[in-house]
Amino acid sequence: MKKAPGEEPHDELAVTPPRTWAAGVPAVAHALEYSLEETSARRTGTTLLTMNQVGGIDCPGCAWADPAPGHRHRNEYCENGAKHINDEATTRRVTADFFRTHPVSELARRSDAWLNQQGRLTEPVVKRPGSDFYEPISWNDALALMAGELAGLDTPDEAVFYTSGRAGNEAAFVLQLFARALGTNNLPDCSNMCHESSGFALHETLGTGKGTVSLHDLHHADLIFLVGQNPGSNHPRQLSALEEAKRNGARIIAVNPLPEAGLLRFKNPQKPSGVIGRGTQIADRFLHIRNGGDLALFQGINRLLLEAEDARPGEVLDHDFIREDTAGFEDFAAHVRGVDWSRILTATGLSRQEIEQVRDDVLRSRRVVVCWAMGITQHKHAVPTIREFVNFLLLRGNIGRAGTGACPVRGHSNVQGDRTVGIWEQMPDSFLDALREEFGFDPPRAHGLDSVRTIEAMRAGRVRFFLGLAGNFVRAAPDSAVTEEAVRSCRTTAHISTKLNRSHTVCGETALILPTLGRTERDVQASGEQFVTVENSMSEVHTSQGRLRPASPLLLSEIAILCRLARRALGGKPDIPWERFEADYGVIRDHISRIVKGLHDYNQRVTRPGGIQLTNPVNEGVYSNGVGRALFTRNTGEAPHVPEGHLLLQTLRSHDQWNTVPYTSDDRYRGIHGSRRVVLVNPDDVAELGLADGRGVDLVGVWTDGVERRAEDFRVVPYPTARGCAAAYYPETNVLVPLGSVADESNQPTSKSIVVRLEARADSPPDSRGT
Amino acid sequence: MRTVQETVEIAVPVRTAYNQWTQFTVFPRFTRTVRHVDQVTPALTSWTVALGPLRTEFQAEIAEQEPDAYLVWRSLGASPAHRGRVTFEPTADGGTAVTVRMDLAPAGRAGLLAAVPALPGRVVRGELLRFKRYIEGLGAESGAWRGTIRGGRPKRPEPERHESGVPHWPVG
Numbered sequence: 001m002k003k004a005p006g007e008e009p010h011d012e013l014a015v016t017p018p019r020t021w022a023a024g025v026p027a028v029a030h031a032l033e034y035s036l037e038e039t040s041a042r043r044t045g046t047t048l049l050t051m052n053q054v055g056g057i058d059c060p061g062c063a064w065a066d067p068a069p070g071h072r073h074r075n076e077y078c079e080n081g082a083k084h085i086n087d088e089a090t091t092r093r094v095t096a097d098f099f100r101t102h103p104v105s106e107l108a109r110r111s112d113a114w115l116n117q118q119g120r121l122t123e124p125v126v127k128r129p130g131s132d133f134y135e136p137i138s139w140n141d142a143l144a145l146m147a148g149e150l151a152g153l154d155t156p157d158e159a160v161f162y163t164s165g166r167a168g169n170e171a172a173f174v175l176q177l178f179a180r181a182l183g184t185n186n187l188p189d190c191s192n193m194c195h196e197s198s199g200f201a202l203h204e205t206l207g208t209g210k211g212t213v214s215l216h217d218l219h220h221a222d223l224i225f226l227v228g229q230n231p232g233s234n235h236p237r238q239l240s241a242l243e244e245a246k247r248n249g250a251r252i253i254a255v256n257p258l259p260e261a262g263l264l265r266f267k268n269p270q271k272p273s274g275v276i277g278r279g280t281q282i283a284d285r286f287l288h289i290r291n292g293g294d295l296a297l298f299q300g301i302n303r304l305l306l307e308a309e310d311a312r313p314g315e316v317l318d319h320d321f322i323r324e325d326t327a328g329f330e331d332f333a334a335h336v337r338g339v340d341w342s343r344i345l346t347a348t349g350l351s352r353q354e355i356e357q358v359r360d361d362v363l364r365s366r367r368v369v370v371c372w373a374m375g376i377t378q379h380k381h382a383v384p385t386i387r388e389f390v391n392f393l394l395l396r397g398n399i400g401r402a403g404t405g406a407c408p409v410r411g412h413s414n415v416q417g418d419r420t421v422g423i424w425e426q427m428p429d430s431f432l433d434a435l436r437e438e439f440g441f442d443p444p445r446a447h448g449l450d451s452v453r454t455i456e457a458m459r460a461g462r463v464r465f466f467l468g469l470a471g472n473f474v475r476a477a478p479d480s481a482v483t484e485e486a487v488r489s490c491r492t493t494a495h496i497s498t499k500l501n502r503s504h505t506v507c508g509e510t511a512l513i514l515p516t517l518g519r520t521e522r523d524v525q526a527s528g529e530q531f532v533t534v535e536n537s538m539s540e541v542h543t544s545q546g547r548l549r550p551a552s553p554l555l556l557s558e559i560a561i562l563c564r565l566a567r568r569a570l571g572g573k574p575d576i577p578w579e580r581f582e583a584d585y586g587v588i589r590d591h592i593s594r595i596v597k598g599l600h601d602y603n604q605r606v607t608r609p610g611g612i613q614l615t616n617p618v619n620e621g622v623y624s625n626g627v628g629r630a631l632f633t634r635n636t637g638e639a640p641h642v643p644e645g646h647l648l649l650q651t652l653r654s655h656d657q658w659n660t661v662p663y664t665s666d667d668r669y670r671g672i673h674g675s676r677r678v679v680l681v682n683p684d685d686v687a688e689l690g691l692a693d694g695r696g697v698d699l700v701g702v703w704t705d706g707v708e709r710r711a712e713d714f715r716v717v718p719y720p721t722a723r724g725c726a727a728a729y730y731p732e733t734n735v736l737v738p739l740g741s742v743a744d745e746s747n748q749p750t751s752k753s754i755v756v757r758l759e760a761r762a763d764s765p766p767d768s769r770g771t
Numbered sequence: 772m773r774t775v776q777e778t779v780e781i782a783v784p785v786r787t788a789y790n791q792w793t794q795f796t797v798f799p800r801f802t803r804t805v806r807h808v809d810q811v812t813p814a815l816t817s818w819t820v821a822l823g824p825l826r827t828e829f830q831a832e833i834a835e836q837e838p839d840a841y842l843v844w845r846s847l848g849a850s851p852a853h854r855g856r857v858t859f860e861p862t863a864d865g866g867t868a869v870t871v872r873m874d875l876a877p878a879g880r881a882g883l884l885a886a887v888p889a890l891p892g893r894v895v896r897g898e899l900l901r902f903k904r905y906i907e908g909l910g911a912e913s914g915a916w917r918g919t920i921r922g923g924r925p926k927r928p929e930p931e932r933h934e935s936g937v938p939h940w941p942v943g
Binding site for chain 1: 812921
């Protein structure tokens with residue numbers, strides 16, 4: 001067993017110039033270095049060589065699709081996937097002794113990185129009311145305690161069941177079945193905070209909640225937009241697809257407030273040219289856009305395309321497609337023609353010439369794909385922005401053909417699958433009817449709570465029981481101080497987890513940590529060894545099976561924990577075969593196959609190499625949005641007004657980070673080393689605000705409720721972010737995201753557009769970094 | 772571009788011949804050159820083909836498709852290597868005349884095939900004859916896709932045109 005760090009790493013900031021390329025040999029070296037720090041060479045080999053292989057482990061690091069079977073590399077993973085998998089495969093252990101010497105109040109002062117580095121949880125523990133310590137508890141007593149707490153609620157709606165995208169389809173299905181059998185639709189998930197806006201916009205316009213592209217579409221696109229995303233750190237395997245597209249002649253336009261390394265150049269460590277050569281240039285054009293200017297940009301492009309059609313009638317737009325497959329064109333066109341150029345240029349920070357060059361790229365391209373991520377979804381006007389992407393694609397028929405489409409790039413490995421099998425607080429009646437037919441009980445119909453509304457309900461005393469299936473709800477959620485106070489007001493919180501995180505330390509009166517198997521580990525049940533299934537960003541459903549010996553013999557699988565809890569809490573009503581579910585996950589899949597369209601013959605088909613490809617109806621001309629046609633829409637919205645002396649802050653993650661878990665304090669692509677408490681600001685803004693490189697500042701949020709939200713003790717780093725904009729790492733800056741600041745329609749927190757002012761700290765010298 | 776055209780008459784009705792042709796994933800059963808086919812969407816397929824020691828993989832887009840009549844394809848990539856058209860026409864005796872017309876670019880691996888006189892025609896004709904033996908032996912198609920494709924954009928056949936077939940609620 002490796003020894004965990006006893007003390008917090010010393011915070012010492014060093015800044016180097018940002019990198020202009022991603023991956024290459026350093027990526028391999030860093031991945032191996034971190035892996036070998038966490039675990040042995042043998043275990044590293046076992047995890048890495050089975051990762052993303054047929055019959056192996058699905059990398060929990062991101063939801064990017066794997067190449068077809070037979071086309072995968074021997075090493076089919078990225079630096080961050082390798083770090084992530086070996087962070088889970090670590091040989092460090094958290095035991096009962098650890099909890100005896102670390103009171104909860106002390107753990108609550110620890111950093112996210114320190115908590116994570118303590119290692120794998122090994123046995124269930126409970127914090128009793130009034131106690132400051134977790135203590136061991138048997139599984140039997142833990143589940144009885146939770147069942148008792150659930151039985152004591154006034155209504156099932158006082159319980160909330162949160163899902164993180166790490167959970168496989170089977171665990172997710174069991175969780176939603178349990179919640180609904182109990183009588184509530186309170187099923188918030190991490191999707192509420194990452195791509196909810198994409199789901200709403202795509203469903204409304206195209207009648208699908210999912211992206212429409214495959215890897216082949218990306219490979220054969222003529223033009224690819226990467227908008228508000230950072231593939232180098234967050235989806236590195238996307239770079240391989242982009243490299244292939246470039247090889248086939250594609251042009252790439254990157255649109256982002258920060259010129260991220262992965263947007264500029266990729267050195268593929270699997271190819272000689274990536275090891276000793278210059279690699280592949282990714283972006284042919286980089287648009288240094290202001291935070292939240294993307295709606296204006298695409299309205300500008302769309303307006304220019306309409307004007308190009310005016311100049312060359314019949315040559316620019318796909319009139320046949322617009323006439324036969326879409327609705328709302330005239331209204332959209334009239335609106336976009338009226339969008340004022342001065343507003344477009346102000347919102348984007350771009351010149352008209354730059355946008356006209358994009359138009360020319362578009363006019364030269366028959367096949368266009370738009371990719372986006374949370375740089376788009378976490379704005380107040382995120383849904384209108386994504387609808388405008390759809391307008392753009394529809395104009396020239398770039399939907400439903402090879403090499404075209406909409407590509408929301410999802411971060412968590414099974415967020416998409418969890419939704420497919422019923423994790424959503426607003427599931428349609430068709431799904432609930434199917435549950436009723438299959439299991440003989442009537443699921444509740446009233447919509448449940450999403451993540452933001454869960455916190456609001458906790459604050460109002462309407463939620464008393466919280467169960468987290470994986471994840472780190474407290475740190476993922478916005479408005480940290482508000483969220484923490486809300487969670488602490490719960491009577492009971494319980495987390496099914498592999499490692500320690502802040503959600504265990506900021507907890508209810510009674511708190512339970514329920515340690516579970518990781519993706520890397522063998523899962524043996526009564527019927528034998530099990531696998532779980534997951535769905536990637538491109539709607540491919542496949543298996544994931546671990547190979548390692550579990551971190552502790554006392555670990556239960558997520559499914560086992562949930563099934564045992566359901567048996568106790570429901571007392572046999574309705575009659576659901578929880579024991580059979582636990583014994584054989586194939587039984588769960590059999591039920592899913594009768595409930596979820598497209599997953600018929602689930603067990604038989606999912607074990608084939610490559611698994612099941614869920615078709616996207618859009619690619620067969622089917623638009624299930626109630627209109628039966630793809631919808632053009634009229635969109636309005638813009639980033640918040642930024643008063644003079646303020647900046648528009650986006651939260652982002654570092655390269656050495658996975659969701660809420662920082663592995664180290666480094667972010668080498670951005671040249672940040674040794675500290676995460678930095679705010680990246682354009683050098684001209686640094687000067688204009690009277691600050692200096694390295695100056696200590698507090699970030700103070702400005703929001704309509706007048707509440708002062710403060711993130712303390714950050715260092716200013718001059719950085720080529722867009723003028724008027726700033727960037728800082730989450731979860732440290734989640735404290736600045738007001739709970740009430742959400743995207744219209746999707747209710748997603750607006751973590752990419754927070755108005756802040758930088759207040760110089762009195763304890764920091766005004767003119768140098770040297771402290 | 773080198774053009775080859777071959778026609779083979781098949782003793783099954785047009786509908787049967789056409790339906791069987793739409794089942795691309797079973798082409799490896801009866802052809803000599805096709806090793807594997809993935810149907811990504813109705814209009815996008817990925818092929819692995821081999822001729823002697825030459826093995827190549829390509830993706831093809833079906834640009835036009837009309838049930839019981841024709842299908843037009845082109846390979847995708849930096850420099851498309853081939854494109855073609857298959858037509859299905861009824862014969863006087865109730866059978867089907869299947870014609871494959873194929874244009875091969877003088878580049879890439881398809882170019883190597885095109886460079887050998889008479890070889891492309893011989894390969895295409897041989898594969899067509901194998902298709903004939905296969906569907907005549909079956910006597911009935913093993914499946915069918917009855918949708919249409921216009922401008923590379925598929926449309927399902929009318930009875931199922933508006934059904935999603937998969938979950939379509941928002942995915943966050």
